[in-house]
Amino acid sequence: MVFTNPYMSGGATSSNKSDYSSTIICGSNAAGEALPPHFQLKSLAQQNNTQKISVDWFAHAHSVVGKFGHEDERVLPTMFGLDKKGGMNSLELDKYIKKAILPFCPDVVDIPGKRVLLKVDSGPGRMNVDMLASLRSQGVYLAPGVPNATHVTQETDQNHGLFKSVYRSNLRRLVEARQAKGSTLSVSDLPLLVFGGYDYITKVSLPSAFEKAFSTQRNLAAWRQCGAVSLTRLPLESSQVRHELDIHGNAVSKEVKRLQEIGTSNCIHCEVLTNHGYLGSTLRKDAPRMRKKLPAMTQPQTVARVKMIKKAKTSGQMIYVTGGQHLNSDEFFQARALAEQEKAVLKLEKKKKKRLLLLKLHQGACELLATKGPLTQEIAKGCLYSKEDFKLLCKWKNAKMTKARGGKLPDKKADFVALYFAHPDPPEATPWTKDDESELVHLKSEDIPLKDTHLGVAARQMAVATANNMAKLDRNTRNQLLQSVAAVDASEQGAS
Numbered sequence: 480m481v482f483t484n485p486y487m488s489g490g491a492t493s494s495n496k497s498d499y500s501s502t503i504i505c506g507s508n509a510a511g512e513a514l515p516p517h518f519q520l521k522s523l524a525q526q527n528n529t530q531k532i533s534v535d536w537f538a539h540a541h542s543v544v545g546k547f548g549h550e551d552e553r554v555l556p557t558m559f560g561l562d563k564k565g566g567m568n569s570l571e572l573d574k575y576i577k578k579a580i581l582p583f584c585p586d587v588v589d590i591p592g593k594r595v596l597l598k599v600d601s602g603p604g605r606m607n608v609d610m611l612a613s614l615r616s617q618g619v620y621l622a623p624g625v626p627n628a629t630h631v632t633q634e635t636d637q638n639h640g641l642f643k644s645v646y647r648s649n650l651r652r653l654v655e656a657r658q659a660k661g662s663t664l665s666v667s668d669l670p671l672l673v674f675g676g677y678d679y680i681t682k683v684s685l686p687s688a689f690e691k692a693f694s695t696q697r698n699l700a701a702w703r704q705c706g707a708v709s710l711t712r713l714p715l716e717s718s719q720v721r722h723e724l725d726i727h728g729n730a731v732s733k734e735v736k737r738l739q740e741i742g743t744s745n746c747i748h749c750e751v752l753t754n755h756g757y758l759g760s761t762l763r764k765d766a767p768r769m770r771k772k773l774p775a776m777t778q779p780q781t782v783a784r785v786k787m788i789k790k791a792k793t794s795g796q797m798i799y800v801t802g803g804q805h806l807n808s809d810e811f812f813q814a815r816a817l818a819e820q821e822k823a824v825l826k827l828e829k830k831k832k833k834r835l836l837l838l839k840l841h842q843g844a845c846e847l848l849a850t851k852g853p854l855t856q857e858i859a860k861g862c863l864y865s866k867e868d869f870k871l872l873c874k875w876k877n878a879k880m881t882k883a884r885g886g887k888l889p890d891k892k893a894d895f896v897a898l899y900f901a902h903p904d905p906p907e908a909t910p911w912t913k914d915d916e917s918e919l920v921h922l923k924s925e926d927i928p929l930k931d932t933h934l935g936v937a938a939r940q941m942a943v944a945t946a947n948n949m950a951k952l953d954r955n956t957r958n959q960l961l962q963s964v965a966a967v968d969a970s971e972q973g974a975s
Contacts, residue, residue: 501565501669504575505642505689506635507698509708512545516673516689517558517579520666521565530561535667541674541689548584548595555583557670569604576614589618596805600624600633601794608815611807612933616941620805623794631714637701642692646672649685656681724768735766742766776802779810782925788814812932817925824922831919834911841908844875859896869895876902 502519524530540557547555558579562571580597581587587595597614599605601623611621629636649672657664660681671678675687691697702708706715714720715732722734730736745764752759777784777800787800788810797806848854851863854872858864869892873880878898929935949957 499666501666502567503673504567505638505693507638507693507701508547509702511695511698511702512547513543513693513698515543515555515557517560517575518669519560519562519565519567519571522561522563524561532559532561533667536670538667539670539674539676541670548586567602567604569607569610572604573607573610576610576619581617581619587618589616594618594620596620596622598622598624598633600629601626605794606806608812608933612812612937615807615934616937621807622805623797625798626795628720631717631719632705634701634705634707637704638692638697641697642688645686645688645691649675649688652683652685653678653681656683721767724766726769728768738766784810785813785817789818809929809934812929812934813927816927816932820922820927824919827919827922831911831915834909837908838910840871840875844872847871856900866892866895869899873898876905878902
């Protein structure tokens, strides 16, 4: 417990303020190899062809040696991107994965043993349906991290503590040295702060924050600490994770046992205070217990899961629905297609209602005119057509009943007569056909095949692109395509 005075300000550290912001993306794979850092820099350019970066930026930008999906080790360069805010939005994330991550695994394909599982945090842009469909068709599955648990379940977050510590130390040393020389820092100094090296302006040598934080040993330790390599329940034993007694109050882990002991001690001391005349009950606190009714997890490949995923707005909410599944699953694309289908149903039902109303007005107006005869200015002055008749005819002509100069809506028969003759006869009402009704019934169906989702669209686009470039493929690749087509045709014939 810390006692503070809210009226006293804390200590202050002098620093230079800057409105420039940038993002750096780091990571590693299960083998402990570090991804080349990706710098997302800020640019005020309005067009891509006017974006610029100083050549000084590359002076301290180092490359990374790794194997990844290649047969042998190779040099992988540091990457960078430019946008208006210097952050990673959905567009920049899509570009980063396709241009920076996929080249590491040239043989990735959506078959067992060749897929890539990409673990990301729960930031913005992770649920971009077009990006997820494109990645899924290439064999890349996006797995979101558990919200508010990055310090326990995400491997890269284990490296960031040391990385930030060394980076900030470099920043302080470089700022002090530059200020002594009357010089300032610029965007081109970012690689120097990350990779370290010799600053030719101040003659200061800085250590590499990246090399210390993302070495193979630290990467493997991070994966092991998160229980990923090898697969263990180690994160669940962490003291930073919420622990609970089971429904019956039993301890199921070391941390839960510690909670149970604290609860027992609290109960004893509160009873002692109560026996001595104090309000010991106000200090009574029980150890947290599991809820009797756990959140319902939907079953895979069911309509219930599709409906629940449709309601999920973030990747964190997806975890509550699926219990922890990659984002670009079949049900995800079906859920997005179902949401679009429901919008189409509302639009079509509104169109149906309007058509039926216009048809009813058209039939009523035609019957009225056929019964009482043609309508002219002379006949309108008589009693043959009533005010209600003219109201119906004005609705049929879709006459706007706006306020007149006096500020009143049309009320008298003469007002509706003037409106009627001021508007031409409307075109014949379009009927609601059986084909329209069958389309509406089809859209209301909850059974959505994958070919009607974004995943099916991405697959068709790849197929068309492949068909248009068959001449550029080697014979082995063409034979693989023919074998795949033959296998699919055989399976469909067997199913029929």
